[in-house]
Amino acid sequence: MKNQIKEKIIQTVSQKFPQTLQLKDKIKVDIPKEEKFGDFATNIAFLLSKPVGKKPIEVAKEIQELLQQQEDFSKVEVAGGGFVNIFLSPAFYKKVLKKVVKEGERYGERREKDRGRINIEFVSANPTGPLHLGHGRGAVVGNVQANLYDYMGYKVEREFYINDAGNQIKKLGKSVYARFRQIEDPTYPFPEDGYHGDYIKDIAQHLYKYEREKILSMVDESQAVDFCGEFAKQMLLERIKEDLKEFGVEFDIWFSEKKLYDSGKVEEALQILKEKGLLYEKDGAVWLKTTEFGDDKDRVVIKSDGSYTYFAGDIAYHYDKLKRGYDFIVNVWGADHHGYIPRLKGAVISLGADENWFNVILIQMVKLFKGGQEVKMSKRAGDFIPLKYLIDEVGKDAVIYFFLTKDSNTHLNFDIDLALKKSAENPVYYVQYAHARISSVFREAKERFGFDVEKDFEGDVSLLDKPVERAIMKYLASLPDLVVEAGEQKQPHKLTQITYTLASHFHYYYNNFKFLVEDQKLMEARLYLLKGVREGLRTLFRLMGITPLERM
RNA sequence: GCGCCCGUAGCUCAGUAGGAUAGAGCGCCGAUUUCCGGGGUCGGAGGUCGCAGGUUCAAAUCCUGCCGGGCGCACCA
Structure with missing residues (x-):
């Protein structure tokens, strides 16, 4: 609506002041806070003042005369030193209501999804534990942003990146295996950096019940650990999917980090960077010149032991996304990753991406309050608050709404008592x-x-x-x-x-x-x-x- | 040390691609409430927009410096 009004104004005014066309981007049409300033107001006279060589108020008066002839406008006034205030006619309102009632729950949506194809990646929680509140906030923000893109006329793909390679899964395996062994031998040592949550014990119990013989018969302990890790990962991933589904969030793509490594994309992406002269060797490792994209130091992509860093994996992952041909992508990340943005963005641009292709939305912490007390959570210690707990407590709708009350880049205090009030x-x-x-x-x-x-x-x-x-x-x-x-x-x-x-x-x-x-x-x-x-x-x-x- | 985010009413926060008298909820003060749907409704007070400069016709918003709080600066993921 606003754009239609703006177009109408520009079209009308430019007949007398051709300079208007050059100012198109700076012209604003806003809804004033006070009714007496009209239904819409524009700053056009201030902008035309200089090129026309007259005071804003004089230009405004001339514009007023031009606009008064429009049928959608019942009245046009000049105020505040040069604002042009426009009052709409009943004919205009009639059109509005007709449109809302006709379009229903898709009012104002662009039905033609012709503005481009985009990808939005969010949650991407490690399959090493249940979803917690931070994931929940990311899930809501990502999903709703995706809905908004859809509304605006984009073809949207929702993606979840599964970190199923590397140390986290190994650690998970060790943790589950230790809990498994502790069932028979309480003195069996638990890894120092293991996952402490009770859900690890639940998984161990499950394995003990159904896979005890199989695991105990494995000669090599690391084989048993791998088995436990793989099993736990699958189980936790299923739980994550269920939680998200219940929460109303569904993904189109579940992208496996492991498969990425198997696909050879990492080598391919690094090869391109190498050809651009952005890689070099030092201390037995391979480094990427991220300082060229404003990073304060270069970063390792291949460790001295020959394995890839997480960064290398992420470069390859985004190289893969780039090859999929999206017009742009959005990543929803925890705010603690913000330092990571410039270097990945730089790498992605080096791989051929457009400046605006790579976008990130940051999600800050969620703190939970109940009875005036903060409910503490910490994933490492295992006493974090699962998303499911909050949903069960206040309901899906309240969780979503409260997660959307504040800018995702600011801390959120979630008041359970308030969310339950009728x-x-x-x-x-x-x-x-x-x-x-x-x-x-x-x-x-x-x-x-x-x-x-x-x-x-x-x-x-x-x-x-x-x-x-x-x-x-x-x-x-x-x-x-x-x-x-x-x-x-x-x-x-x-x-x-x-x-x-x-x-x-x-x-x-x-x-x-x-x-x-x-x-x-x-x-x-x-x-x-x-x-x-x-x-x-x-x-x-x-x-x-x-x-x-x-x-x- | 460097980088990013935040600082707005007593409290929790909106508002930041510049626009007219800076907003909401809670709390506080006052009035009102025999009503489709009850848990109300209406109004009021309350501000150095962290501080100081600068740009502009116009700054909470943009620029610079400083103060205070949070986070990040791995051959971890």
Whole structure:
């Protein structure tokens, strides 16, 4: 909507001031905070002031005259030293409501997925333990960002990178094996750097029950450790998949690190870097000149023992993604990896990627609070809080919503008590209540007046002349812009704010006006508006993965 | 030491590709509540946007320096 308005303004104004076309990117069309400043306001006069050689306010007055002739605008004013304020006409609002009601839970979505094919990789938890809260936050942020890209018209692939090679799995195997042996021999030593969580014991118990003979008959202990590691990995991976599915997150691609190594991609990628003269040998190891991409020191890709570093694997992984032909990719990482970004980005660019191809969203810590006390978690020690625990505690919808309340790059304090409250203090409750209330009104409309809101009907928008009603329609008009903006900025947390604002508009409306009134025409108009609000909410809920409740 | 992130109301935080009087929730103060759906509703006070400069018609937002907090700087993954 905003872009349409902007286009209209540029088109109209440029007829008199051709310079407008050069300023296209700097011209802003915004929704002012205060109603008296109109439905939309533009800074165009400030920008034209210099090239035209007149004061902003004078230019604004000339623009005002031009714009006043547009039919979608009922009034155009000049204020604040040169802002051009535009008021929309009922004809415009009518178009908006019609569109929302028609498009339903996909309101404003770009149906043609023709803007490109992209990949978004997230969670990518090591299969060495259950998912914890940090993974959960990454899962939500990644998944919702993917939904946003889809909304904007991209073909999106969701990917989970499985770190199933290297030391972590070995450590896992050792841990499980030790627990396994401890069942019969409590003095059997547990590895110092092993995984301490109880889930390791559970896996060991399982193996003891079903595979005891097989494991004990293995002559070589390292063979038994490998077996345990492989088994535990599979089991944990299955559990991760189940947790994610229950959480509403599904992946298109499960990419195995191990298979990457087997594919020869590492050699291939390194060969390219070598040809570019970016590799050199020192102290028996092979180094990549990451200092050329702004890193403070060069990094090892092949260790002196001949094995690859994790970095080498990641280069190859991204080389593989590059060859898959995505227009761009996004990685959702824990914020502690931020120092890793420049060097990987540099490597990827050296492999032929475009400057903007490689993108990262960082996820900060989640702290859990219950009864005013912080619930501590630490994966290494094994006393971390599993994601599943939180979901069982407050429900999927609350977890998702709260994970989206703040910018992913800031620390999040999750208040369990708040998430469980059934009152307006709890934002999840508040937004879901809005949807349930609308459903309730619709049920009532049918029972008392025999009016079926689900049928195809159109209310008389000209009867919706109350300030709240206009505010709601205006907000619905800008909804797609706001969603796209959240997506472009890679800030999915903005969805909760958009949702909250829409819900609060509705609650205010509900608290001050009756919808089921005697005047049939007025009732239909208001129900029509409510239907628009409902579809707006459903669109947002769908993007976030939250359930729209009919009653609660 | 170098790099990144953060610093906004009493509290938890939005707002940062520059825009008009910096927002929300909680808490606090006041009023109100026999109502489709109860757990309310309406209003008010509350700010040196960490500090100091700079750019601009316009800075919480951009630039520089400093202060305070977090994190990262492996032949680990």
